Amino acid sequence: MDLELSGRVAIVTGASKGIGLAVTRTLLDEGVRVVAASRKTTPELEERGGIDLLHVPVDLMDPDAPGHIVARAVEEFGGLDILVNNAGGPPPGVALPRFSFLAPTDDDWRVMFEFNLFSVVRAVRAAIPPMLERGGGSIINVSSGSARLPTAMNVDYSAAKAGLNNLTKALSEEFAPQGIRVNTVSPGPVRTAWWTEEGGAADIIAAHAGTDRNSVMDQIAPEMMKLSTGRLVEPQEIAEVIVLLASPRSASTTGADFAVDAGFLKEI
Template structure:
């Protein structure tokens, strides 16, 4: 199916690995031109190099950074059609998962909200005027199933994602009549470096459970979270949902939340 993205200009944050890398790759395959923002390049992102891809090395914790990334899209490609706010998770200096509310102090909360919510606010603030000049656009915010399912684990992160969900709904109401669609995709546990890196979530949970990282990734984590599929989500599965929402094929979808969670959420 042609997603009608050829020639469109997209910004993707958190683009060097995991879900973000899969989103960039998929957008390029559909003919879009992409500004990929991340703290550093990765070999996998380098392998996608070409005239339709520009990398911006940036720290989205800096208040000016999201706006500068958006401005780069206008400089390189003349405007902006798609914004994917994918960057999220633990900011530098913060370790997740946490198992209790009392494990996070004020500085931890501020850092998690700065990275997972305020950077999104700033990116959207910069993107909407560019989209309005082109008659509309699509914003996809990568949230989390945790934003819909409160739990003692990672409460600060979950609260930030719940805020993102609320923000998305509000933006869809205000700017839908002006041609800008705003949606969320809420992944469950995705097999990304956040899980698989040395010292990442798999190692932390293995230490808590007296197990090993491979057992956590392949069996224990899916069992603990009661995933209906019995496995962690693949990054490409999330990217496919994101790119579909970014596409004009989803022209009547706005203010929606697409859940890609392996059956984590059990509520109606």
């Protein structure tokens, strides 16, 4: 199916690995010109280098970073049609999970909201004017199933993502009449660096449970989170949904939340 994306311009944050890398690759395959924003590039991102890909090195903890990314997209490619706010999860230098509400300090809460909510607010604020100039666009915010299924684990992260869901609904109400659609995609646990890197979630849970990291990812985490499929989600599975939402094929989809979570959310 032709997604009618060829020639459009997209920004993807957190684009150097994981879900962001999968989204970047998929958009490029569809003929989209992509501004890939991340603190550092990676060999995997550089493999897709070419005239349709621009890497912008930024730290989204910097309040000026989102505006800079949008300005580079307009400067390099002439406008903006798609914004994928993918960057999120543990802020730089932070290890998750935390197992109790009492664990994060005030500073931990501020940093978590800065990375997972405020950076999105700034990116959307910068992106809307150039999108309106082109007659509309699509914004996809990557949230989390934990926004709708809060627990004591990672309570600050879940609260930030719940705020992101609320923001998305509000944006969809205001800007749909002007041609800008805004949706969320809510992954469950995804086999990304958050889990797989040394010192990441798999190692932390393994130490807590007295087991090894591979057992956590292959068995303990799927059982603990009651994943219906029995496995973690793959980044490409998230990317496919994001790119469909970016497409004009989803012209009547706005203000929606898509769970791509291996059956993590059980409620109707």
